[in-house]
Every structure is written in C-alpha cells, then in structure tokens.
Amino acid sequence: MTQKNSRPASLLRGKEGQNYLFPFVLVTSLFFMWGFAHALLDVLNAHFQEILSISKAKSALVQFSLYGGYFVMGIPAGLLIKRFGYKKGIIFGLLVFALGAFLFYPATLIKTFPPFLIALFVIACGLTCLETAANPYTTVLGPPASAARRINLAQSFNGLGWILGPLLGGMFVFSGGDPFTSLAKPYIGIGILVLLIAVLFIRTPLPQLKSEAGSVNASTGKSRYSDLLKHPLFLFAVIAQFFYVAGQTGIGSYFINYVVEVRPDISHLQASQILAFGGMGLFMAGRLTGSYLMKFFNPKKLLSIYAAVNVLLMVPVMMGWGLFSVVCLFSSYFFMSIMYPTIFALGINGLGNNVEKGSSVIVMAVAGGAVIPMIMGRIADLYTMSVGFAVPLICFAVILIFGLSKLKN
Numbered sequence: 274m275t276q277k278n279s280r281p282a283s284l285l286r287g288k289e290g291q292n293y294l295f296p297f298v299l300v301t302s303l304f305f306m307w308g309f310a311h312a313l314l315d316v317l318n319a320h321f322q323e324i325l326s327i328s329k330a331k332s333a334l335v336q337f338s339l340y341g342g343y344f345v346m347g348i349p350a351g352l353l354i355k356r357f358g359y360k361k362g363i364i365f366g367l368l369v370f371a372l373g374a375f376l377f378y379p380a381t382l383i384k385t386f387p388p389f390l391i392a393l394f395v396i397a398c399g400l401t402c403l404e405t406a407a408n409p410y411t412t413v414l415g416p417p418a419s420a421a422r423r424i425n426l427a428q429s430f431n432g433l434g435w436i437l438g439p440l441l442g443g444m445f446v447f448s449g450g451d452p453f454t455s456l457a458k459p460y461i462g463i464g465i466l467v468l469l470i471a472v473l474f475i476r477t478p479l480p481q482l483k484s485e486a487g488s489v490n491a492s493t494g495k496s497r498y499s500d501l502l503k504h505p506l507f508l509f510a511v512i513a514q515f516f517y518v519a520g521q522t523g524i525g526s527y528f529i530n531y532v533v534e535v536r537p538d539i540s541h542l543q544a545s546q547i548l549a550f551g552g553m554g555l556f557m558a559g560r561l562t563g564s565y566l567m568k569f570f571n572p573k574k575l576l577s578i579y580a581a582v583n584v585l586l587m588v589p590v591m592m593g594w595g596l597f598s599v600v601c602l603f604s605s606y607f608f609m610s611i612m613y614p615t616i617f618a619l620g621i622n623g624l625g626n627n628v629e630k631g632s633s634v635i636v637m638a639v640a641g642g643a644v645i646p647m648i649m650g651r652i653a654d655l656y657t658m659s660v661g662f663a664v665p666l667i668c669f670a671v672i673l674i675f676g677l678s679k680l681k682n
Contacts, residue, residue, distance in 0.1 A: 312438020342397025351633025366402025432557030443545030510620025520668030559610025577676030
C-alpha cells in the first residue's frame with residue numbers, strides 16, 4: 274500500500290489494526306441529525322415572534338428550553354453511558370429524540386407557546402445522550418494523536434445538518450398557509466428518520482472499545498466527578514464550551530432579525546437562505562478544512578487564530594454597516610466551525626476512566642445557549658439588534674484566552 278492510501282486508513286485504525294470505518298460512518302450520521310435539529314431553532318425564533326406576537330427576549334425561551342434540557346440531562350446521560358455503554362446510550366437518545374419530534378404535532382394543534390417548549394426540551398434530552406456518547410466515541414476510533422482531527426471530520430456532517438436545517442425549515446415555516454401546522458411537517462419527518470437510524474443501530478454490532486470496557490463496571494459515585502477537578506485544562510474547556518455555545522447560539526438565534534434590520538429590503542425567507550448557504554455553508558467548509566489543517570497545525574493554536582478572527586469580525590457587525598456587516602456575520606461561521614469539537618477533544622484528553630463523565634459535563638456546558646440569547650434579546654429590545662452582538666464578541670474573547678492558555682490535564 275502506498276503512503277498516500279495509508280493516510281486515511283490510519284485515521285480510523287486501532288492499535289491492533291482494527292478498521293473502524295463503518296462504526297465511524299454510522300456514528301457520524303448522528304452529528305448530521307443534531308445539527309439539523311439545532312439549525313431549525315434559528316428559524317423558529319423569528320417565526321414565533323411573528324405568530325405569537327412576542328418580544329425577542331421571550332422568543333429566546335426556544336433556546337432556553339433546548340439548551341436547558343442539555344444541562345438537566347447532562348449528568349444522567351453520562352451515568353447511563355458509563356453503566357450501559359455507548360451503543361445503548363445512543364439508541365436511548367435516538368428514541369427520546371424521536372419522541373420529542375413527534376410531540377410537535379399535538380403542539381401545533383394546541384397553538385400556544387408552552388407545548389412547543391416542552392417538545393424542544395424532550396428533544397434536548399435525547400440529543401444530550403447522543404452527544405455524550407458520540408463525541409468521545411469518535412475520539413477513540415483510531416490513534417489518540419488524531420482524535421481532534423477525527424472529531425472535526427465527524428462534526429463536518431453536523432455542518433451539513435446546519436445547512437439543511439434553516440434551508441428546509443425556512444421553506445416549510447415561511448411558505449404560507451397555517452403558520453402552526455407548517456411547523457409539524459419538518460419535525461414529523463425528523464422523527465421518522467431518527468427512528469430508522471435507531472433501528473440501524475439496534476441491528477448493527479459496534480466494537481466495544483477498551484476505554485469503554487474498562488469503565489462500564491467502574492464506580493459511578495460522586496467521587497469520580499470530583500476527580501475531574503484535578504484536570505485544569507478540562508475545567509477551562511467547560512468554561513470555554515459554555516461561552517462558545519453561547520456565542521454561536523446567540524448569532525444563530527438573531528441572524529434573521531439582524532439581517533432584516535440592517536437590510537430592510539431582505540425578507541425573512543431570504544435571510545434564512547443566506548443563513549443556510551452563507552453561514553452554514555461556510556460552517557461546514559470550515560470543519561472540513563479545519564480537520565485537514567490539523568495535520569499541520571496544533572489544534573489549540575488553530576483554535577486561537579480562529580477565535581481572534583471572530584473577535585475582529587464582531588466589530589463591524591456591532592456597527593451595523595449594511596451588507597458589509599452581513600458578510601462579516603455569516604463569515605464568522607467559518608471560524609466558529611472548529612471550536613466545539615476542538616474544545617471537546619482538548620477537554621477530555623487525558624481523563625482516562627472519567628472520559629464519559631467528563632464528556633457529560635462538557636455537554637452540560639451548552640447551557641450557555643440557554644442563557645445568552647435571552648441577554649442578547651433583551652439588549653435588542655432596549656437598543657438595537659446590532660448592539661446585542663457585543664455579547665458574542667466577549668464569548669469569542671474567552672475562547673481566545675482558552676486557546677492561548679498553557680494548562681494541561
């Protein structure tokens with residue numbers, strides 16, 4: 274075999290030569306599904322403001338319900354996977370995800386805000402199990418040295434979900450007709466697809482990796498969570514992930530609001546298409562290129578560079594300079610692309626038997642997405658949407674500090 278052909282295989286080879294390509298492909302499908310589910314939120318935010326006549330701050334309860342579910346379910350998901358393994362944790366997460374998606378149908382019949390929030394909360398509980406299992410699982414499907422590259426490659430398909438979410442969501446939600454029943458169609462479709470993926474996981478044997486086999490019967494007492502306090506880089510990774518998800522969710526939540534504010538000639542549907550093709554397209558491209566660049570650059574240094582660029586991009590966004598600011602806003606998605614998986618991989622590296630629990634805590638950190646959009650919405654209601662983007666600027670500054678830090682686990 275030539276060196277050229279051996280490179281991709283080595284990325285997904287175990288110490289004893291096992292080929293993890295198919296398990297990697299199967300688990301990667303999960304990244305697409307939760308990317309799609311998250312991206313739909315950015316359409317829902319603006320839609321609920323219209324059909325329910327609510328403020329920008331109140332519409333942020335959409336994000337609060339979803340990301341709040343991550344916070345509530347984080348530790349239980351870690352315990353579940355620690356006890357029963359990755360495969361059963363993934364199957365359970367898929368079934369809960371499907372249940373939440375199907376709950377959108379009765380919510381559209383009731384036509385009030387709370388049932389939608391409950392459905393999103395249930396979806397979040399399922400997604401928490403998926404992310405707690407899938408993220409660390411990809412990092413051990415090959416050599417430890419390429420863990421960050423592998424998780425960034427898998428997360429690239431998460432980017433594809435982020436593209437199709439606002440695109441298809443915008444087509445259904447802003448297509449006219451009854452504004453409530455239009456919400457049911459994409460979620461019923463998601464529910465059916467998720468059930469099909471669950472059946473595939475049930476029928477497909479997945480390799481039980483050493484890190485999993487060695488931890489399934491380990492103690493699940495609180496002392497193991499306290500052991501995580503001994504890892505400084507992990508602790509900072511939790512903080513950095515909180516601010517990353519806060520910044521990314523804040524940008525996505527008010528992307529459509531921002532575009533139609535600084536460019537009144539652009540409709541909500543056109544803004545959702547800009548988000549899909551411009552922002553999310555660059556997001557996916559950033560993850561694909563980022564995974565490649567990590568062959569040559571230290572992941573932490575690359576993270577620092579991308580965070581610094583996004584700090585700079587938020588300045589013209591805050592100024593509200595028309596089309597130029599819109600371009601800066603969707604360009605930020607390219608540089609956000611590698612942040613979540615890279616922070617995740619750096620945070621759990623070196624945790625040993627506590628990988629599952631560490632993963633669950635980092636997943637809980639996405640609660641930043643529950644808090645920050647409400648703050649941005651409040652600022653927008655009091656001042657302008659442009660001023661609200663000072664919040665993501667601060668978030669990216671925190672990530673820059675994390676990337677520059679010398680801490681280790």
